[in-house]
Amino acid sequence: MYAQMVKSEASNDDPALLAAFQARIDAGEKIEPKEWMPEGYRKTLIRQIGQHAHSEIVGQLPEGNWITRAPTLERKAILLAKVQDEAGHGLYLYCAAETLGVSRDELTEALLSGKMKYSSIFNYPTLTWADMGAVGWLVDGAAIMNQVPLQRTSFGPYARAMVRICKEESFHQRQGYDIMMKMARGTPEQKAMAQDALNRFWYPSLMMFGPSDKDSVHSAQSMAWKIKMNTNDELRQKFVDQTVPQAEYLGLTIPDPAVKWNEEKGGYDFSEPDWTEFFEVIKGNGPCNAERIEARQKAWEDGAWFRDGLMAHAAKQRTAQVAAE
Numbered sequence: 001m002y003a004q005m006v007k008s009e010a011s012n013d014d015p016a017l018l019a020a021f022q023a024r025i026d027a028g029e030k031i032e033p034k035e036w037m038p039e040g041y042r043k044t045l046i047r048q049i050g051q052h053a054h055s056e057i058v059g060q061l062p063e064g065n066w067i068t069r070a071p072t073l074e075r076k077a078i079l080l081a082k083v084q085d086e087a088g089h090g091l092y093l094y095c096a097a098e099t100l101g102v103s104r105d106e107l108t109e110a111l112l113s114g115k116m117k118y119s120s121i122f123n124y125p126t127l128t129w130a131d132m133g134a135v136g137w138l139v140d141g142a143a144i145m146n147q148v149p150l151q152r153t154s155f156g157p158y159a160r161a162m163v164r165i166c167k168e169e170s171f172h173q174r175q176g177y178d179i180m181m182k183m184a185r186g187t188p189e190q191k192a193m194a195q196d197a198l199n200r201f202w203y204p205s206l207m208m209f210g211p212s213d214k215d216s217v218h219s220a221q222s223m224a225w226k227i228k229m230n231t232n233d234e235l236r237q238k239f240v241d242q243t244v245p246q247a248e249y250l251g252l253t254i255p256d257p258a259v260k261w262n263e264e265k266g267g268y269d270f271s272e273p274d275w276t277e278f279f280e281v282i283k284g285n286g287p288c289n290a291e292r293i294e295a296r297q298k299a300w301e302d303g304a305w306f307r308d309g310l311m312a313h314a315a316k317q318r319t320a321q322v323a324a325e
């Protein structure tokens with residue numbers, strides 16, 4: 001079904017309908033699920049919302065890794081709440097994608113077979129407790145930078161899901177920064193752990209915004225349709241501008257000697273991430289890709305009995321309802 005949807009792109013792009021649709025987008029109207037939309041618009045949304053949902057679900061794994069090892073009861077409760085929020089975000093997003101005619105099962109199968117992607121960032125390991133700080137600070141920080149503009153995206157269910165998600169992401173970012181503050185102001189060993197986490201997560205966080213604008217295949221069309229509100233490089237620059245002073249406040253060093261305030265552009269100069277590494281990671285060759293998919297595959301198989309039970313119950317209810325009518 002996912003493959004069929006991809007193939008059916010441009011099957012109904014009648015020029016008059018397309019022009020009327022674009023006029024609605026340009027006027028800032030929201031598009032709702034039952035309204036006419038070009039196949040390419042629907043396909044792009046399924047791809048982006050589905051990828052986003054998968055990122056939230058797979059994104060539970062690196063932090064879930066530390067729930068049993070959180071240093072205090074309070075930290076454990078906070079981390080648990082954050083990871084549960086991520087599951088919730090995945091569910092809102094799967095629901096938003098379902099309004100476009102694809103089921104959650106189909107999306108999950110596309111993830112497990114490698115047809116669909118999830119964010120590159122979750123293919124990096126979380127090696128120390130300081131990584132919980134770096135993930136909250138940098139990964140959620142990058143997610144917010146990307147998602148705040150998406151609250152104004154043209155597809156109604158996606159925009160509405162983003163409003164709630166962004167509120168929760170702010171708490172996630174704050175809790176990460178709070179961990180970093182404790183570590184950076186702790187013992188020299190703790191500060192070194194915080195610096196090491198920043199060193200390892202800096203470039204992967206910059207990669208979250210996608211390839212540089214010249215290599216972004218979808219940006220132009222997605223921005224015309226207001227599925228994306230900014231280019232990848234614009235958001236990456238905003239993220240760097242926000243994060244460098246936060247690192248200074250922590251007394252930590254961004255692992256890039258090229259980071260320097262540029263008065264003329266009103267932003268920081270910085271080095272590009274290693275794009276070869278990025279493309280390898282999204283092709284499936286990152287440090288944890290196999291482990292992440294294996295964990296999702298196992299969860300899918302372990303949950304089969306429950307899904308079967310729910311379906312059997314729903315079928316029984318339907319039969320009872322038909323008999324009563």
Ligand code: FAQ
Binds near residue numbers: 053
């Ligand atoms: N990872 O043409 P573009 C979170 C792919 S936040 C993997 O520029 P596009 C919260 C892209 O799909 C993370 N693949 O693509 C959290 C395309 O390949 P395709 C999720 C990437 O779509 C925090 C190709 O490269 N957020 O989970 C990545 O216009 C902490 C060409 O790229 C979202 O998904 C990447 N980083 O722009 C959870 C936000 N970047 O599909 C737990 C919504 C690019 O043709 C813990 N998504 N690719 O095979 C977006 O805004 C966009 O989809 C971008 C990419 C900006 C990610």
